[in-house]
Amino acid sequence: xxxxxxxxxxxxxxxxxxxxxxxxxxxxxxxxxxxxxxxxxxxxxxxxxxxxxxxxxxxxxxxxxxxxxxxxxxxxxxxxxxxxxxxxxxxxxxxxxxxxxxxxxxxxxxxxxxxxxxxxxxxxxxxxxxxxxxxxxxxxxxxxxxxxxxxxxxxxxxxxxxxxxxxxxxxxxxxxxxxxxxxxxxxxxxxxxxxxxxxxxxxxxxxxxxxxxxxxxxxxxxxxxxxxxxxxxx
Numbered sequence: 001x002x003x004x005x006x007x008x009x010x011x012x013x014x015x016x017x018x019x020x021x022x023x024x025x026x027x028x029x030x031x032x033x034x035x036x037x038x039x040x041x042x043x044x045x046x047x048x049x050x051x052x053x054x055x056x057x058x059x060x061x062x063x064x065x066x067x068x069x070x071x072x073x074x075x076x077x078x079x080x081x082x083x084x085x086x087x088x089x090x091x092x093x094x095x096x097x098x099x100x101x102x103x104x105x106x107x108x109x110x111x112x113x114x115x116x117x118x119x120x121x122x123x124x125x126x127x128x129x130x131x132x133x134x135x136x137x138x139x140x141x142x143x144x145x146x147x148x149x150x151x152x153x154x155x156x157x158x159x160x161x162x163x164x165x166x167x168x169x170x171x172x173x174x175x176x177x178x179x180x181x182x183x184x185x186x187x188x189x190x191x192x193x194x195x196x197x198x199x200x201x202x203x204x205x206x207x208x209x210x211x212x213x214x215x216x217x218x219x220x221x222x223x224x225x226x227x228x229x230x231x232x233x234x
Contacts, residue, residue: 003074005082012050019047019054020070026190031062033194035113042091045186046101046108051075053101057088075102077154092151099157100182104164109186111193114178117200121145122173128200131212136223137231138195140168148175156180168224171196 005013026043030036039062044055054070071090072080077098079090091097097110113119121128121143128143130136135143146163149155160180163172170192171181179196183189206212215223 003078003080005072005080008050012047012052015048015050016052016054016072017067019045020067020072023054023056023070023186024065024067026186027056027062027065029190029194030111030113033197035115035193035197036062037114041113042093042097042111043186043190044091044094044097044110047072052080053097055094055097056091058091060088073098093156095152095154096156096160096180099154100160103157103161104182106184107182107189109183109189111181111183111186111189112178113193113197115193115197115200117204118143118171118173118196119178120204121200122175122178125175127173128196128203129212130215130220131203131206132199133215133219133223134195135199136215136220137227138192139171139199140224140228141217141220143169143171143173143179143196143199146172146174146180149177 023043023045030041035041039059042056044053046053052072052074054072057069057071060069069088071088073090073094074080075098077095093112100107100110125145127145130142144163144167146159149159156174159174160172170183171179173179181189181192181196183192
């Protein structure tokens with residue numbers, strides 16, 4: 001059955017528009033933080049109160065993105081019809097995002113980039129070891145590597161879910177591909193994308209200086225608990 005936006009409740013239509021605006025704005029953070037080039041990468045967000053999510057259109061440059069350009073999809077990855085004849089097609093990673101939303105209900109946002117240093121770790125199938133207090137805070141340990149998978153179906157999504165279900169990390173380095181990050185909301189997923197590139201760059205630099213020294217697990221646990229439950233405003 002085709003889902004038509006105009007046939008949904010006004011509350012849902014309002015939530016869709018607000019999510020489009022949020023996702024469009026968050027995409028600006030990817031080039032601003034040097035996480036993407038040209039049209040690569042994408043941000044998505046669940047629509048509150050509906051089994052829908054909003055994602056970047058495929059192959060559109062970042063300086064051409066707007067709220068109206070964002071694509072609304074069902075949780076099975078199908079684009080919904082909203083009466084706009086020139087509505088763009090969703091990202092080629094839509095099936096992966098949809099799989100994550102279907103199987104991880106706690107996730108409210110997903111981000112994919114090809115950021116240089118994190119992708120370099122993915123290229124050699126190496127986790128980013130937890131050698132920084134910042135990593136204990138944000139990732140609760142190492143950043144794991146997920147399995148190799150080809151774009152086109154939900155294989156990437158399955159790899160993300162299988163890997164992150166066994167980890168506290170909000171980031172996974174999909175082998176030979178690049179980082180995918182999750183969050184309670186899209187802002188959290190974007191933050192994780194920024195942070196995973198930052199720690200990947202620092203760890204790569206540290207390896208040029210000397211031998212990496214891991215943070216002890218007891219300290220990682222303490223750092224993670226403080227950062228997740230005490231740090232910041234509540």
